Amino acid sequence: MQHVMKRNVTILMASAISALMLTGCGEEKAAPSGGIEPKVYTDSLFAVMKADRTNYTKMIIGRLGPAGADSIKPHEYWEDLENGAPLPAQMFRYGAEAVSEMTSDFTYSLQSLWPINAQNAPKTDLEKEGLQFIVDNPGKNFYGEEKLGDTTYYTAVYPDVAVAAPCVACHNNHKDSPKTDFEMGDVMGGVVIRVPM
Amino acid sequence: MGSKKRNPILWAIWLFASLGLAIWLSLQLVDEQAPKTAFIPGPMTHGHHQIEMQCSVCHGDGFDSETVLQNACVDCHGEQLEEAQDSHPKSKFTDPRNADRLANVDARLCVSCHVEHRPELDVGMGVTLPMDMCAHCHEDIEKDRPSHEGMGFDTCANAGCHNFHDNRALYEDFLLAHADEPWLKQPAQQPPRNLLARQMSDADLVALMKGKGSPPETVETPEHWDGNAHAQAGVECTACHGGGDDWVDSPEPLQCATCHEPESESFLEGRHGMRLAQGLSPMTPAQSVLNMHVEASHRELTCISCHGAHEFDTQAAAVDSCIGCHNDEHSNEYLRSPHHDLWKQEKRGELPPGSGVTCATCHMPREEKHDEIFVQHNQSLTMRPVEKMARPVCLQCHSLEFSLDALADPHLLENNFNGKPETHVPSIDMAVDRDKARDNRKGPY
Numbered sequence: 032m033q034h035v036m037k038r039n040v041t042i043l044m045a046s047a048i049s050a051l052m053l054t055g056c057g058e059e060k061a062a063p064s065g066g067i068e069p070k071v072y073t074d075s076l077f078a079v080m081k082a083d084r085t086n087y088t089k090m091i092i093g094r095l096g097p098a099g100a101d102s103i104k105p106h107e108y109w110e111d112l113e114n115g116a117p118l119p120a121q122m123f124r125y126g127a128e129a130v131s132e133m134t135s136d137f138t139y140s141l142q143s144l145w146p147i148n149a150q151n152a153p154k155t156d157l158e159k160e161g162l163q164f165i166v167d168n169p170g171k172n173f174y175g176e177e178k179l180g181d182t183t184y185y186t187a188v189y190p191d192v193a194v195a196a197p198c199v200a201c202h203n204n205h206k207d208s209p210k211t212d213f214e215m216g217d218v219m220g221g222v223v224i225r226v227p228m
Numbered sequence: 229m230g231s232k233k234r235n236p237i238l239w240a241i242w243l244f245a246s247l248g249l250a251i252w253l254s255l256q257l258v259d260e261q262a263p264k265t266a267f268i269p270g271p272m273t274h275g276h277h278q279i280e281m282q283c284s285v286c287h288g289d290g291f292d293s294e295t296v297l298q299n300a301c302v303d304c305h306g307e308q309l310e311e312a313q314d315s316h317p318k319s320k321f322t323d324p325r326n327a328d329r330l331a332n333v334d335a336r337l338c339v340s341c342h343v344e345h346r347p348e349l350d351v352g353m354g355v356t357l358p359m360d361m362c363a364h365c366h367e368d369i370e371k372d373r374p375s376h377e378g379m380g381f382d383t384c385a386n387a388g389c390h391n392f393h394d395n396r397a398l399y400e401d402f403l404l405a406h407a408d409e410p411w412l413k414q415p416a417q418q419p420p421r422n423l424l425a426r427q428m429s430d431a432d433l434v435a436l437m438k439g440k441g442s443p444p445e446t447v448e449t450p451e452h453w454d455g456n457a458h459a460q461a462g463v464e465c466t467a468c469h470g471g472g473d474d475w476v477d478s479p480e481p482l483q484c485a486t487c488h489e490p491e492s493e494s495f496l497e498g499r500h501g502m503r504l505a506q507g508l509s510p511m512t513p514a515q516s517v518l519n520m521h522v523e524a525s526h527r528e529l530t531c532i533s534c535h536g537a538h539e540f541d542t543q544a545a546a547v548d549s550c551i552g553c554h555n556d557e558h559s560n561e562y563l564r565s566p567h568h569d570l571w572k573q574e575k576r577g578e579l580p581p582g583s584g585v586t587c588a589t590c591h592m593p594r595e596e597k598h599d600e601i602f603v604q605h606n607q608s609l610t611m612r613p614v615e616k617m618a619r620p621v622c623l624q625c626h627s628l629e630f631s632l633d634a635l636a637d638p639h640l641l642e643n644n645f646n647g648k649p650e651t652h653v654p655s656i657d658m659a660v661d662r663d664k665a666r667d668n669r670k671g672p673y
Contacts, residue, residue, distance in 0.1 A: 108401055110313055128319035138323050149372050154325050180327035206666045225324055 070174060073187035073224045076137065080123070080222060081189070088119040088195045098197060105197070118201070120147075136226070141191060143220030145210035147202065151220075155179065161188030162221050169218060176228070184225040191220040270345035274517050275354050278499060282506045286344070294337060301338040304497070308609065312394035312616075332364040333357065341392075352386070353612045359386060375658050388615055388636035388653035397619035397628065403659040409627035416625035417582035418594055421542075422601050424461060433487055439464035441471020450538040457540045481510060481530035491605045492531070498606035500529045513553045524553040543575065546586035561644040562587065568644075585625075593620045614641070629656050 095103045095116070102114065109115030117125065123141050131138060144162050146152045153159040161173035165188055173188040193199050193215050202219060203211045213219055256262045264281050272280040279285055288296035309317070320326075321335045334340045343349055343356040351359055360381035370377040384390045390398060427433050443465045453459050467487075468479050481504055485492035496505035503511045510528035513520035527533055534549035535541070547568075551559050562568050571584030591607040610617040614635045622631035633649035634640050640649060 108399065111396075111402070127323075128317070131319050131322045135322075140323055140325070158325065179324045180331070182324065182327075184324055206663070223325075227324075 069185040069226055069228075070187070072226060073137075073174075073185070074172075076139070076224055077187070077189045077222060080126070080139065083126070084119060084123055084191075085194050087122050088198065091116065092119060092197050093195050096197060105201075119198070137224060139222060139224045141220060142223055143191075145202075145208065146220070147205050147207045153223075157186050158188070158223055161186070161223065164188070165190040165221050166218050173221075183228045185228055186226075187224045189222045189224070190218045191222055193217050193219050268345065271347050272344060273342075273347050273350055273354050275499075276344060277517060278503050278511055278515060279506050279508065282508060285506050294339075297339060298337055301342075305338075308497075309393055313396055314393045315395050316392055329365055333361060358382070360384075362390075373662075375662065385613070388632045388651075389655045391613050391615060394613075394616050397615060397623070397632075398655065400659050400662075403628065403656045404663055406623070406628035407656050407660050409629070411627050411630040413625055413627070415580070415583070417580060418589060418624050419596060419601055420582055421594060421603065423603075424457070426600050427461065427487065436487055437461060437463045437467050439466030439468075439471055441466055441474070443469060443471065444475055447475075452536065452539045456538060457542075458538075481528075484531040488531075490602050494602075494609075495531070495605035498608040500607060501605075504530070518554065519556045520553050521555045527553065546588035546592075547571065550587040550591075557642050558644055559587070561642065561646065565644040565646045590617065590621050593624075595620065629653075632656075 091103075092105050093099055095101075096105045103116040104112050104114050105118050106112055106115050107118060107121070109117050109121075120141055127139050127141075140151070142151050142153050142158060142162060144153065144166065153162045155177055157175050157177040161175065164173040165171065169190065172190070175186050177184055177186050193202075193213055196215065198219065199213045199215055199217075202208050202213050253266060256264045256266060262281075264283055267283065268280060271277070276286075283291075286297060286300040288300070290296075316335060318336045321330060330336065341357050341361075342354050346356065349356040351357070362384045363381040366381075366384075385392060396402070427437075447465065466475070468483055469475055469477070470479075482492060482496075495501040500511060503509065503515075510530050510533075512526055512528055514525040534545045536544070547562075551562065567585035567589075570579060571586050573579045574581065574584030588603070591610075593604050593610070595602045595604050604620075610620060615632065618628065618631040618635060622635070626634070630649070632653040632655065633651055634645060636653050637649045637651045640647060
């Protein structure tokens with residue numbers, strides 16, 4: 032796969048971390064000479080996303096939802112329920128939206144070849160290729176570059192795997208789900224992370 | 229020779245005219261209260277005309293960036309959009325994967341759809357884009373919803389089925405949950421207000437009610453004081469007028485906010501209070517773009533315009549105050565409507581409290597928050613698009629189907645709902661059909 036990368040492309044991180052390094056203790060220090068490989072950058076972001084997403088699904092939805100204490104009701108329209116709580120996929124999207132309010136240094140979204148909401152189907156050519164790749168190659172990630180508008184992006188696609196029973200149960204039973212035979216451990220979709228070059 | 233003599237005179241005229249023009253324009257800019265008509269590129273829409281002389285509210289001080297303009301929109305409308313669970317928030321469009329869509333409509337900016345100073349472009353509801361703009365992103369909708377095949381994209385948002393921002397009464401699960409309701413619920417009543425209990429449970433407010441000091445000895449108890457809501461709650465004169473040397477005969481327009489903060493806040497967000505919110509003089513019916521009674525032209529819109537300075541009569545505030553100014557067909561027809569008949573019966577004690585339907589019942593609905601009832605004083609909140617009224621207002625007494633049908637019937641809007649709807653919004657039918665086709669796989673709602 033030509034887009035599976037081992038490139039030496041680097042990006043300079045104009046992020047809060049480097050800004051802090053520049054201004055520590057009120058003294059300006061020289062900017063770090065190198066940079067972080069985009070793959071390392073997006074891999075690290077994904078690690079945080081995956082950890083939080085898994086924890087929310089297992090510790091909140093699994094523990095307090097219908098399969099646990101049944102004290103909260105995970106639901107797509109959770110705001111209309113007194114004891115409603117956002118579904119894991121929504122929680123993930125809220126995170127992405129909150130990040131977009133804070134920085135444009137990267138964006139991310141959850142997509143699937145079998146989306147409950149059609150707007151979450153892969154849209155760009157690279158998304159389509161990446162989503163198919165992670166389904167065809169379990170355990171592997173997909174990396175590439177694409178130009179959207181006037182900007183070129185480093186785009187990484189990571190598998191989103193069914194880690195808990197509620198993932199499978201909800202998607203298999205949702206009336207808008209195009210696929211109803213998911214099993215635990217299946218790749219249900221992918222996390223797409225983009226970094227402007 | 230003649231031309232040599234004339235030139236200095238012409239130069240002098242030009243100089244004085246230019247100086248005069250510069251001074252006149254400068255004064256308009258410097259004086260906040262001065263009308264800035266020379267700088268306004270065109271009339272404002274019905275939503276903003278009240279504050280058109282406060283350019284800086286939207287443009288900031290420097291007219292220097294679209295960010296300032298966008299922030300101004302969000303400052304006034306952001307909270308409402310959030311409460312409406314905005315279906316198309318900015319965050320939906322900031323992902324680079326939507327770059328091609330932004331090339332068609334830059335939905336990150338409010339002004340892409342809501343252009344100001346160009347009212348001739350308004351295609352309804354303050355929107356200045358063609359009504360078929362949904363096609364830009366949803367052109368293949370019939371793949372997901374075969375029932376939508378053949379429907380024109382100019383019907384998405386004007387047939388009672390979808391709104392761009394607020395779909396709280398229109399989303400599929402909500403339609404299903406309200407599919408089999410009778411057109412008139414029993415009992416058809418709105419919840420009772422509990423303002424007095426709410427106020428009296430707050431020790432700080434009770435202390436404020438007692439006021440400080442004494443009124444001047446020359447002050448007499450006003451004619452309508454005894455028995456009014458404030459007198460019954462133990463509110464002293466000095467609570468509003470100040471005591472001793474701080475006494476004022478006419479408290480400031482926003483004095484009521486001291487004890488009635490939520491009501492005052494929402495009043496300032498609506499078209500009645502938005503001038504006051506921007507530090508301008510109160511709105512008057514003469515400034516309205518709607519039909520108003522001529523004799524009411526110069527009344528000023530503050531809390532006491534509707535509630536009275538000492539009467540605080542909520543019955544009068546719910547109907548008489550409104551139709552004392554408003555003179556359009558919908559307002560005038562109210563007095564001949566079934567809703568008004570119910571109100572008359574309630575006032576006569578023939579129906580339980582909350583059975584009558586007043587102007588305020590629909591335009592200032594009672595909102596329940598944490599077991600407390602607040603009266604929404606932003607009467608503009610649910611006006612456009614009109615389907616926004618279905619959930620917080622109509623559904624208190626009517627089925628969702630009847631509500632959507634009635635709100636989609638222009639004749640009923642004019643005659644103040646005197647009769648049954650002649651139009652039918654098929655959205656609930658379509659949701660039910662789709663549900664059946666999918667083996668009634670309803671969500672957990």
